[in-house]
Amino acid sequence: MTGTRVAGHPGVLWIVGASGRAAAQSARRAGFQPCVADAFGDWDTCQGATTLRLSPYPAQLRFLAELADVRGSPPLLYVGGLENYPKLLKKLEKDFTIVGTPVGALPKVRNPWNVARAAAEAGFEPLELIADHSPPESGVFVWKRYRSAGGLHVFLHIPSRSRRFHPPKPGRGYYQAYAAGVGYGAVYLGANGRAVLVGVTRQLTGIRAWGARRFLYSGSLTVERCGVARPQLERLGNVLAEQFGLVGLFGVDFIVRGSKAYVVEVNPRYTASCELLERQLDRSLVADHWNAWYEAKLPPEPDLRPASPWCFGKAVVYALQPIAVTERLLRRLVRAATGDRPAVADIPRAGTEVLAGAPLVTVLARGRSRFAVRLRLSLLARSVQRIAAESYGL
Numbered sequence: 001m002t003g004t005r006v007a008g009h010p011g012v013l014w015i016v017g018a019s020g021r022a023a024a025q026s027a028r029r030a031g032f033q034p035c036v037a038d039a040f041g042d043w044d045t046c047q048g049a050t051t052l053r054l055s056p057y058p059a060q061l062r063f064l065a066e067l068a069d070v071r072g073s074p075p076l077l078y079v080g081g082l083e084n085y086p087k088l089l090k091k092l093e094k095d096f097t098i099v100g101t102p103v104g105a106l107p108k109v110r111n112p113w114n115v116a117r118a119a120a121e122a123g124f125e126p127l128e129l130i131a132d133h134s135p136p137e138s139g140v141f142v143w144k145r146y147r148s149a150g151g152l153h154v155f156l157h158i159p160s161r162s163r164r165f166h167p168p169k170p171g172r173g174y175y176q177a178y179a180a181g182v183g184y185g186a187v188y189l190g191a192n193g194r195a196v197l198v199g200v201t202r203q204l205t206g207i208r209a210w211g212a213r214r215f216l217y218s219g220s221l222t223v224e225r226c227g228v229a230r231p232q233l234e235r236l237g238n239v240l241a242e243q244f245g246l247v248g249l250f251g252v253d254f255i256v257r258g259s260k261a262y263v264v265e266v267n268p269r270y271t272a273s274c275e276l277l278e279r280q281l282d283r284s285l286v287a288d289h290w291n292a293w294y295e296a297k298l299p300p301e302p303d304l305r306p307a308s309p310w311c312f313g314k315a316v317v318y319a320l321q322p323i324a325v326t327e328r329l330l331r332r333l334v335r336a337a338t339g340d341r342p343a344v345a346d347i348p349r350a351g352t353e354v355l356a357g358a359p360l361v362t363v364l365a366r367g368r369s370r371f372a373v374r375l376r377l378s379l380l381a382r383s384v385q386r387i388a389a390e391s392y393g394l
Contacts, residue, residue, distance in 0.1 A: 005083045006030050006287050007294040013286075014096060016064065017080030018057065018149070021045040021346055023286055027077075030287035035310040037064055038080065043330065043347040044337055061088050065095035067295060077289065079270050081149030083110060100248040101190075101268040109244040109268050110146070112174055117351050118243050119263035122236040123312065124254065127262050128177040129358040133170040135159075142215070145173040151205055154215040176264070181257030183264075184226045185273050187285075188237040191292040195237030198288075199280065200226045201273040202370065203253065204315065206326040210381045211318030213357065219315035219377065220273040221370050222280050228255040240266060247296075248289035249274065260308045261286070276312045279366070281305075313373035317361050323354040329391045333361060333384070345378055 010031035015023045020036035025048055027034040034049040041053025052068060054060040060067070061082075076096035078089060086106045099220050101109070108114055120126045130136050132143060137161065143165045145153035157165040157175060167173055167390055183203035188195040200223055207218035226233075240246055244266075251271035253264040274285050292298060323329075325348045336344040346362040354360050361384055365376035 003131060005291070006032075010290075012074050013099070013290075014068075014070075014074055014076040016061070016078055016092070017050070017081050017082040017269075019045075019346060020049070020051075022272070023077060023270045024049040026275065026284045026286040027280055030284040030290070031037075032286070032290075035068070035074075037061070037068065040346070041349065043334065043349045044342070044345055046349070058085055058088060061085070062091055064092060067235065068238075070095055070315065070316065073097045075290075077270065077286070078261075081147075083268050084147035084149060099290060101244075101246050105245045106268060107247065107380065109240070109251040109266050110368035112144075112265065114244075115240075115266050118239050119236065122239040123232050124236065124263045125260045127179060127264070130175040132167045132173050132175055135164070135167075136175055140275055141175040142178050143167060143173050143175055146227050146343065149267075150217040151215040156214070156344065166318070179255045179257060179262045179264075181255040181262070182227070183255050184223070184228075184299045185220060185271065186233055186237070186252045186254065187271060187274060187277055188241070188246075188250050188252070188286075189288055189292050189298060190237070190241035190248065190250055191298045192296055193238075193242040193245070194298055195246065195250075196298055197230065197234050197237055198249070198285065199277040201276055202226070203273075207315070210315055211320050211357070211360070211385070212316065213318075216318070217272060217316060219313060219362075220276055221313040221373055222276050222311050223370065224347070228254070228261045232261075236263070244268070248292045249285060272314075276314060279312045280308055280310075282308065309368075311368065311373050312364070312366045312369050313370070313377050314362055314364045315377040315381055316359050317363060317384050319354045319356050319358055319360045320385055321356050321389070323360060323388050324391050325350055325352040325354065326391050332387050360384065 014035045016037045018039050020038040020343040022036040024036045036049045037052040039057035045051050082287045089103045094250040116126050143155045155165045157174040186200050187198040202223045204218040206214040210216045249270050251267040255262045327350045330350045333347045363380035367373040
């Protein structure tokens with residue numbers, strides 16, 4: 001991967017969130033010394049970064065400064081759903097320097113009604129939203145928790161088919177009209193009220209063959225086109241960056257159905273698909289994120305042309321049954337994780353207990369077409385599930 005100039009002197013960079021492996025690898029390529037605090041503490045995260053596993057997550061985050069014995073307000077990049085906990089980030093801000101969208105802007109950009117208005121201004125079709133204290137009596141909706149990420153805490157609501165969802169406690173989520181179509185994720189780089197489109201990926205959700213429940217994030221594929229004109233996507237990024245003060249990397253999930261496109265949500269951080277775009281562009285997006293924040297401006301002419309003709313993909317493989325990660329299982333997974341382009345990532349350490357339905361590993365592949373990559377991902381996922389079955393039972 002080619003180097004990207006990093007403004008200032010790259011030193012220690014804390015990466016904090018549900019899973020920090022991909023961002024840590026990107027940061028290391030940019031010249032940083034990554035320190036990761038996440039919920040997993042995976043084997044391959046530990047190979048390239050000082051790693052602190054937080055359990056329980058995210059509650060233990062409030063003690064991160066004491067646990068890590070930090071001094072001097074080191075820079076911190078938040079990832080993996082941590083934008084849903086602005087109060088925790090506000091506490092971390094006392095001991096760290098937040099690199100990215102300011103904490104004060106997070107409640108605004110994570111408000112679905114605010115996002116719907118901004119998306120409509122950019123020319124996207126609005127999705128009907130209803131507060132969950134007054135459930136819809138007709139139509140097809142999904143109930144989403146405000147602190148949802150990766151498709152967790154999302155449930156289908158169809159009253160006419162006796163599939164009515166009852167919120168565990170009204171006020172924790174909302175109903176959003178369900179839009180059937182093809183899901184995509186756009187990644188932007190924002191600064192000073194403007195944004196540039198980094199790339200678009202096809203999102204895969206609820207792939208049961210990979211162990212995922214409905215709506216769970218199952219992976220991504222790089223694409224050349226998505227059914228939405230590039231100028232409209234660029235306008236969307238600029239509207240969001242201006243209205244919410246987004247800084248650095250941010251992602252937008254949207255659905256395309258026919259000639260219409262619907263914005264689902266905005267993730268103001270390094271997203272799960274960023275590592276695929278990094279492979280496609282041959283650059284460190286963490287370096288770009290840092291520069292946009294450090295210099296408070298976008299590069300004059302960012303070179304975001306694909307550097308590779310390959311299509312890249314990733315799939316999250318979920319455990320089909322409880323798995324006890326043994327030394328033998330670890331060794332077999334590690335064999336596929338060596339080299340510049342590993343086939344397996346997010347490998348749990350030996351002694352880890354993975355519950356049924358929880359993420360087991362991530363598999364990565366490349367090919368000349370999306371079909372070839374999807375097939376390769378399915379074969380890898382099946383292989384992982386087969387060897388993991390040998391360690392069945394906790």
